[in-house]
Amino acid sequence: KAGVTQTPRYLIKTRGQQVTLSCSPISGHRSVSWYQQTPGQGLQFLFEYFSETQRNKGNFPGRFSGRQFSNSRSEMNVSTLELGDSALYLCASSKGLREDSGANVLTFGAGSRLTVL
Amino acid sequence: AQTVTQSQPEMSVQEAETVTLSCTYDTSESDYYLFWYKQPPSRQMILVIRQEAYKQQNATENRFSVNFQKAAKSFSLKISDSQLGDAAMYFCAYRSERTGFNTDKLIFGTGTRLQVFP
Numbered sequence: 739k740a741g742v743t744q745t746p747r748y749l750i751k752t753r754g755q756q757v758t759l760s761c762s763p764i765s766g767h768r769s770v771s772w773y774q775q776t777p778g779q780g781l782q783f784l785f786e787y788f789s790e791t792q793r794n795k796g797n798f799p800g801r802f803s804g805r806q807f808s809n810s811r812s813e814m815n816v817s818t819l820e821l822g823d824s825a826l827y828l829c830a831s832s833k834g835l836r837e838d839s840g841a842n843v844l845t846f847g848a849g850s851r852l853t854v855l
Numbered sequence: 856a857q858t859v860t861q862s863q864p865e866m867s868v869q870e871a872e873t874v875t876l877s878c879t880y881d882t883s884e885s886d887y888y889l890f891w892y893k894q895p896p897s898r899q900m901i902l903v904i905r906q907e908a909y910k911q912q913n914a915t916e917n918r919f920s921v922n923f924q925k926a927a928k929s930f931s932l933k934i935s936d937s938q939l940g941d942a943a944m945y946f947c948a949y950r951s952e953r954t955g956f957n958t959d960k961l962i963f964g965t966g967t968r969l970q971v972f973p
Contacts, residue, residue, distance in 0.1 A: 769959050771959045771960065771961075773961075773963075780963060780964075780965050780966065781946065781961075781963035781966075782963075783960045783961065783962070786958065786959050786960060788957070793957065793958060794958045794959075794960050796960075826898060828900065830900070830959065832959050834957070834959070835957055842957075842959060843902060843905070844902070844959055844961065845902075846892075846899060846900035846901075847899070848897065848898060848899045849898050849899070851898075
């Protein structure tokens with residue numbers, strides 16, 4: 739089955755611009771979460787969505803936002819880009835609810851590499 | 856707040872040998888999951904192994920096994936019969952399993968870069 743698809747894979751923006759990243763989860767997965775990966779800060783949780791509702795949010799400024807559509811696809815947006823927003827943005831999907839048999843397993847996409855000049 | 860610490864920025868191992876990666880964590884919760892993820896140069900995070908906190912038995916997946924010490928809040932990964940394809944960044948991660956609180960939020964350690972030499 740198809741994995742988690744993130745687009746675009748690479749993009750270059752300039753300071754002050756905005757960017758939208760897309761994530762298509764595995765079919766049947768209702769939860770999508772986003773992470774930012776940088777050399778300095780490591781992997782940090784941005785937010786997660788379940789059935790079109792934001793379920794949890796990390797400690798990022800309001801310039802970072804996201805949404806989820808009825809088909810579970812998710813987008814994240816970063817407005818007024820700063821140099822420090824250069825990062826690999828990872829999306830992960832899961833079924834969204836704990837199953838009786840154990841953990842809800844996250845499957846990650848290949849990421850979107852954002853460079854801000 | 857929960858934290859995850861990986862104190863070994865880099866490790867190396869000879870092919871076919873065994874290596875252990877360390878991870879400690881801090882939490883006041885009793886219900887949680889711990890994970891090891893592998894991130895090869897392709898950057899895609901791959902789940903290696905997971906451990907439920909309430910299970911005393913250590914998880915095993917083929918050549919990968921963990922040593923889970925709940926009281927010590929330690930969760931190390933042992934890779935046996937190392938292969939060249941095991942070379943990657945390895946991240947330890949924590950997820951809360953608090954009753955009534957569904958989340959996929961993972962708290963990651965800073966990672967350990969594993970090199971495998973032929």
